[in-house]
Amino acid sequence: MIRAEYQRFMQTLTDNSVSEDVRKIANLVLSNLETLIPLSTARGQRVKKIVELAQLNWDGLSSQIHISPVQSKTQNSSTCALKKISVGPFRGFAQTEEFDLSDKIVLMYGPNGTGKSSFCEALEYGLLGNVAEADNKRFRDQNKYLKNAYTNNFEAPEIIGDNDAIIVANEPLYRFCFVEKNRIDNFSRIAAQVPAKQGELISTLFGMDAFNSFVRNFSAEMSNNHIDVEGLKSKELSTKQQSLAGAIAQKKEAEEALKRLVGEEQNLANQFREGLTFSQMGIEINGEGENLGAINLLENELAQPVNPQMGLSLSTLQSLGNSIRANLSDLAAKQQILQAASEQVSFKNLYEAVQQIQQSNAGVCPACKTPLNHTVVNPYTHASSELENLQHLAQEQDLVEKLKHEINASLNGVSHIISTCCTFFSENVIYTYQLGPNSQVSLEWWNSLNKILSDGYSPWQHLESQVKKIETADKAIGQVLQDRSDKQLQLKRLRSFNHQIVRINTERDVASKAIAESKKTIENFNAENAQLILDVKNEHAAVQRNISIVSSYADLVARLNAYKNTLPIQLVAKLGETVVSLYNAFNRNDAANERLAEVYLPLAQNQRLEISFENDPLKRFDALHVLSEGHIRCLGLAILMAKNLKENCPLLIFDDPVNAIDDDHKEAIRRTLFEDDFFSEKQIILACHGDEFFKDIQNLLPRKIVSQAKLFSFLPRLGEQHIRVDFHCRPRNYVVAAIDSLDRGEIRNALAKSRQALESLTKYKIWKYVNDYGDGNLSIKMRSAASPIELRNLAEQLRSKIAKGNFGDSNKLNVLTPLDTLLDMNGNSREWRYLNKGTHDEADRAEFDRSTVIKIVSMIEALDSALQ
Numbered sequence: 001m002i003r004a005e006y007q008r009f010m011q012t013l014t015d016n017s018v019s020e021d022v023r024k025i026a027n028l029v030l031s032n033l034e035t036l037i038p039l040s041t042a043r044g045q046r047v048k049k050i051v052e053l054a055q056l057n058w059d060g061l062s063s064q065i066h067i068s069p070v071q072s073k074t075q076n077s078s079t080c081a082l083k084k085i086s087v088g089p090f091r092g093f094a095q096t097e098e099f100d101l102s103d104k105i106v107l108m109y110g111p112n113g114t115g116k117s118s119f120c121e122a123l124e125y126g127l128l129g130n131v132a133e134a135d136n137k138r139f140r141d142q143n144k145y146l147k148n149a150y151t152n153n154f155e156a157p158e159i160i161g162d163n164d165a166i167i168v169a170n171e172p173l174y175r176f177c178f179v180e181k182n183r184i185d186n187f188s189r190i191a192a193q194v195p196a197k198q199g200e201l202i203s204t205l206f207g208m209d210a211f212n213s214f215v216r217n218f219s220a221e222m223s224n225n226h227i228d229v230e231g232l233k234s235k236e237l238s239t240k241q242q243s244l245a246g247a248i249a250q251k252k253e254a255e256e257a258l259k260r261l262v263g264e265e266q267n268l269a270n271q272f273r274e275g276l277t278f279s280q281m282g283i284e285i286n287g288e289g290e291n292l293g294a295i296n297l298l299e300n301e302l303a304q305p306v307n308p309q310m311g312l313s314l315s316t317l318q319s320l321g322n323s324i325r326a327n328l329s330d331l332a333a334k335q336q337i338l339q340a341a342s343e344q345v346s347f348k349n350l351y352e353a354v355q356q357i358q359q360s361n362a363g364v365c366p367a368c369k370t371p372l373n374h375t376v377v378n379p380y381t382h383a384s385s386e387l388e389n390l391q392h393l394a395q396e397q398d399l400v401e402k403l404k405h406e407i408n409a410s411l412n413g414v415s416h417i418i419s420t421c422c423t424f425f426s427e428n429v430i431y432t433y434q435l436g437p438n439s440q441v442s443l444e445w446w447n448s449l450n451k452i453l454s455d456g457y458s459p460w461q462h463l464e465s466q467v468k469k470i471e472t473a474d475k476a477i478g479q480v481l482q483d484r485s486d487k488q489l490q491l492k493r494l495r496s497f498n499h500q501i502v503r504i505n506t507e508r509d510v511a512s513k514a515i516a517e518s519k520k521t522i523e524n525f526n527a528e529n530a531q532l533i534l535d536v537k538n539e540h541a542a543v544q545r546n547i548s549i550v551s552s553y554a555d556l557v558a559r560l561n562a563y564k565n566t567l568p569i570q571l572v573a574k575l576g577e578t579v580v581s582l583y584n585a586f587n588r589n590d591a592a593n594e595r596l597a598e599v600y601l602p603l604a605q606n607q608r609l610e611i612s613f614e615n616d617p618l619k620r621f622d623a624l625h626v627l628s629e630g631h632i633r634c635l636g637l638a639i640l641m642a643k644n645l646k647e648n649c650p651l652l653i654f655d656d657p658v659n660a661i662d663d664d665h666k667e668a669i670r671r672t673l674f675e676d677d678f679f680s681e682k683q684i685i686l687a688c689h690g691d692e693f694f695k696d697i698q699n700l701l702p703r704k705i706v707s708q709a710k711l712f713s714f715l716p717r718l719g720e721q722h723i724r725v726d727f728h729c730r731p732r733n734y735v736v737a738a739i740d741s742l743d744r745g746e747i748r749n750a751l752a753k754s755r756q757a758l759e760s761l762t763k764y765k766i767w768k769y770v771n772d773y774g775d776g777n778l779s780i781k782m783r784s785a786a787s788p789i790e791l792r793n794l795a796e797q798l799r800s801k802i803a804k805g806n807f808g809d810s811n812k813l814n815v816l817t818p819l820d821t822l823l824d825m826n827g828n829s830r831e832w833r834y835l836n837k838g839t840h841d842e843a844d845r846a847e848f849d850r851s852t853v854i855k856i857v858s859m860i861e862a863l864d865s866a867l868q
Contacts, residue, residue, distance in 0.1 A: 001132040003033055004171040005211040009563045013065050020063035021552035022559070027062055028053055029556070034141060040217040044226055047219040047553075051227045054549045081162040081650060081683040085126065089148040089155055091118035094722040096155075101685065102162070103710045105674070105701070108687040109694035110714025115723030116687040119714075120655040121146075123685070124178060126159040127651075129169030132180075132207050150721040177651040179640045183207050184661075187636035188629050201609060201624075202568035202602060205636050206643070215564045221554040229550055231543040233535040240532070244525050251518030254511040261508050268500050282501050285494050295498060298491040302484060309474040309481075310420050317417055317467045321460065324410045324446060331403040337396055411441035414449070414463075421466040424473075428466070430459045571643065572601040578642035579635070585672040586634040586665050594631075599623070601639070609635075630662040637661065637669070645678065652679055654686040666693060670700050695732035699760050702868040703861070706733040734760055735864045738857050747848040750857055755791070755835055757860045758822070762794050765867040769815065770801045773808035792823075799823055814866035818859040 010030065013023055029036060032053055039046035054061075081104065088096040092115045099119070110116050121131045125146065134145040147154040159167040187205045203212050224230065230238070241248075265278035272281045287293025292300075357366040364371055415435050422434050433449060435441065449459045526533065576599050584595045597617035600610040609623040623635060644652055652673075661669060673679055673686075674697065688694055698706045713729035731737055734757030741749035770776050778797045780789055801807070802816045809815075835856055 001128075001130055001207060002037060002211050002214050003030075004128070004130065004175070005208070005567075006030060006033065006214075008172075009560060010065050012559070012563060018559075019552065019555070021548045022555045023063040023065055024058070024061040025050075025054065025549065025552045025556050026065070028057065037214055041219050044219060044223075046217055047222055047226050050553065051222060051549070054553075055227075055546070058545055058549065082123075082167070082685070083160045083162050083164065085122060085160070086158045087119065087122040089151045089153040090122050090125075090146055090157055091148065092723045093118060093122070094148050094150050097723070097725060099712065099725075100710055100727075101683075103708050104683050105705060105709040106683070106685040106712075107694060107697060107709055108685075108712045108714065109691060109729070110687070110689060111716060112689050114689075114714035114716055115725070116689065116714050117655060118723060120178075120653065120687055122157040123159070123653055125169070126157040126167065127169060127174035127177065128171045130171070132210065174649070174651065176640075176643045176647045177649045178653050178655065179637065179644070180207070181656045183640070184633050184636045188632045202572055202639075203564075205639055206571050208567060208571075211567075212564055215560050218557045218560065220557055222550045227546050227550060229543060229546050231536060231539040233532060233539045234543065237529065237532050237536050240529060241525075244522060247518040247521040247525075250514050251522070254514040254518065257507060257511040258515075261504055261511070265504055268497065268504070272497055278501075278504075281497070285498050285501065295491065295494045298487050298494070302487055302491065306480055306484065307473075307477055309477045310424060310470045311474065312417055312420055312467045312470045313474075314464060314468045314471055317414070317464060320410045320413045320417075324407055324414070327403045327407045327410070328443070331400060331407065334396055334400045334403065338400065408441065411446055414446075415441050417467060418463060421463060421470065424470055425466055429453070429455070429462050430466070433459050569603050572639065573603065575639060575642045575646055576601055578645055579638045582638035582641050582672065582678065583635055585676055585678070586638060586668050587631070588668050588671075599635075611635075630665060633661055634665055634669075641678070644682075650682065652682045652684045654684075654688070656688050667696065670697050673697075674701050691732075698731055698733040698736075699764070701733065703733060703735050703864050704868075706731055706736050735860055739861060742854065742857050747850060747853050750853055751835060751848060754853075754856050754860050757864070758795070758835075759791055761860065761863055761867065762791065762798060763789075766798050766815065766819070766863070767794075769809075769867055770798055773812070774801050774804065774806070776801070795819065795823055811866075815863060818862035818866070821859045822856065 007030070010026055013026055028050070032049075035053075036046055036049060039049055041047075082101040084098060084100050084102065086096055086098045087093050108116055108119065121133065124131050130142060131146065134142045143154055161167045183205055186209070187201065200209075200212065203209065269276045269278045269281045272285075276284075283291070283293070285294050287296060418430055418434050422428050422431050433445070435445070449463070452458050453462075579599050579601070580596045583599070587595060593613050593615040595614045597612045597614045600612075600620065602609055610620045611623045611626070612618065612620050624632065627635065641652070670693075673684060686697070698709075698711075701709070711729050711731060713726040715724040715726055717724060731740065734753045738750050738753035738757055741747075741753055767776060767778075778794070778801075780793055780797065782789065799816065799819050802809075802812050802819070
């Protein structure tokens with residue numbers, strides 16, 4: 001089972017997306033499957049073994065995925081039935097036994113331990129090429145499991161098909177032909193497991209436990225403890241190279257710094273002037289050789305002294321002159337006005353003096369000391385009144401003082417200009433008009449400036465000429481100062497660029513020095529460890545091989561697990577409708593609220609097995625939660641049999657599966673197998689350990705089919721070392737047994753079997769027949785609650801129902817006539833006593849009448865034929 005399923009998995013590796021290394025590791029596992037299966041993940045047993053095998057054989061492994069002829073599902077598909085099988089030595093068979101299987105129905109009975117399972121395993125091995133139980137019991141070599149313990153020998157069973165050809169094992173074609181009890185048992189037990197365990201539901205049912213266990217025992221990946229993917233020499237070198245980490249990091253950092261500086265240099269040069277290189281910029285700014293450079297040139301130029309500006313202007317001088325002249329004219333006019341009002345001015349002064357005295361002599365006259373209350377006029381009041389009248393004189397006096405002040409300020413301005421001109425011009429005609437430190441400007445001095453000199457010009461005119469010259473000189477100096485400011489800005493810009501040049505050159509020198517030092521350190525290390533470095537190179541091929549092994553192994557295990565997880569989906573796809581039909585057939589006597597409407601098989605990981613019932617088809621239930629154990633077993637059996645139908649399997653082989661089914665469902669399962677149309681075209685091989693089940697199957701089948709069916713009985717061992725088989729066991733069908741006993745002259749046995757046949761026919765066939773075509777409701781008298789139904793009473797009531805005119809079957813005489821013949825015999829008659837006597841033992845009884853017994857057997861045979 002494991003090998004076959006693994007080979008099916010390998011067919012998924014033929015896609016181009018799968019690497020050759022993954023195919024190689026897959027072929028390695030396949031060729032060493034028996035060695036690997038017993039190994040598990042404990043202490044890394046399996047992965048260590050795979051590492052050992054891979055390292056020894058890696059270069060010789062094939063990357064081709066070969067499709068074995070056994071893997072073809074169509075092989076031998078024309079063989080629809082088995083004709084015979086030769087078994088032994090094999091398991092419990094110590095010698096060769098040949099079983100005739102040349103019928104559509106092969107029934108085997110035997111108590112536990114008599115060899116039925118050995119026979120079924122022979123079929124399994126012959127059809128599938130392996131035995132699942134050997135995998136489950138961890139037999140590394142299946143031959144050891146299949147050997148007979150006493151002969152210590154094993155021969156593969158030989159199976160002949162209905163075309164007389166030897167059947168070659170074909171696992172894909174026959175794998176779903178087998179239905180086993182253990183799988184159904186395990187399926188039902190999962191209902192009590194935790195939800196995570198229930199995910200294995202379908203795998204368990206289809207016997208995939210061994211394969212699942214095989215897959216789970218692959219470690220997900222190989223660790224360094226399993227295989228060397230670094231190299232011992234590489235590790236040693238790596239450990240030593242840790243001392244170089246600083247130097248390598250320093251070298252890398254310095255190299256990256258140099259790369260960065262190249263970009264910074266070009267960006268800086270482009271900022272200075274587009275199209276210029278960094279070196280050209282440096283030469284232009286700092287010079288080279290006799291070229292002083294722009295910074296030096298500017299510094300030299302700015303070091304030259306510049307004369308200060310005098311700050312004189314002709315317009316200022318003329319403005320001062322005009323102001324003086326205008327103010328002198330206004331002053332003369334104001335003084336004339338005040339002169340004309342001199343008397344009033346005196347009184348104004350008097351009144352102001354009176355007001356000033358008022359604060360100290362407020363009670364008496366300031367002139368005569370007369371108390372104020374004795375004066376004619378209050379001098380203080382009179383003074384205030386008169387001052388108000390003389391207010392215009394005060395204003396004129398204020399204007400006069402203001403004019404004098406302005407004239408004086410203007411004259412001082414002219415004096416300052418004269419001093420400046422005398423300073424600027426060393427030989428100066430107006431030098432005599434310059435005032436000394438202790439001299440004050442005056443109108444006389446002003447008037448002297450406007451007198452004509454011997455040269456025909458006044459000092460004022462000379463002053464205007466000199467101020468004009470100084471103003472022109474100041475303008476020239478101002479232009480020089482403006483140029484000097486521009487040069488200072490240019491110098492500042494050049495110095496900023498030069499600062500960046502110095503920084504970049506410094507960083508370049510530091511980086512270059514660091515690279516040189518790092519290279520020297522690395523070169524020294526390489527020289528000291530030259531042999532170790534060479535060893536690492538030689539080790540590289542083995543490490544690369546190991547890396548390929550590790551990666552391909554991890555990929556293979558991931559794919560294998562994914563395949564395992566999707567297996568249940570593949571197994572149950574499109575089975576739902578058939579499962580429902582089979583399950584309801586197994587439970588045909590249940591109420592509508594127990595029969596299924598739909599079954600939702602798990603088609604994805606972590607999905608549950610869900611169902612809905614006929615009375616409420618839209619409501620889903622967790623099947624393992626709501627179904628009884630008996631119903632869960634029926635559901636498991638239905639899934640297996642549905643798969644058999646879907647795969648169009650030629651056979652249906654039961655290894656005691658009904659032993660896993662409770663008694664309430666056995667009859668319905670028998671009817672589903674042998675009465676319904678589901679499996680009417682298949683050869684059915686059934687082995688069971690229940691004698692009653694063996695008997696009930698034969699009585700359910702038509703007499704003709706039972707007569708042709710192959711019946712085998714495995715007998716208890718009586719000290720033998722070989723399986724005992726009764727190849728001619730008597731049929732358990734009562735009608736066939738009655739006829740056979742009559743043919744053998746065993747009259748009493750014929751009557752006994754007739755009695756049993758009539759009981760079986762009335763209860764299970766005639767009553768059903770009456771229910772199908774008429775009224776099946778009967779009123780049966782029983783002697784006590786524990787008494788069985790009296791056969792005569794049951795038969796008479798059934799006859800009365802069939803005899804009614806409204807009975808639905810037009811061919812009812814085929815049933816009614818033989819039933820009348822039997823019942824026309826009086827219940828107390830000798831004939832019925834004969835029939836009853838077939839079930840009792842009496843001493844000294846008379847011999848049975850052969851003709852009567854023949855008549856009874858023939859009527860029962862006729863009933864049986866009519867009811868088929």
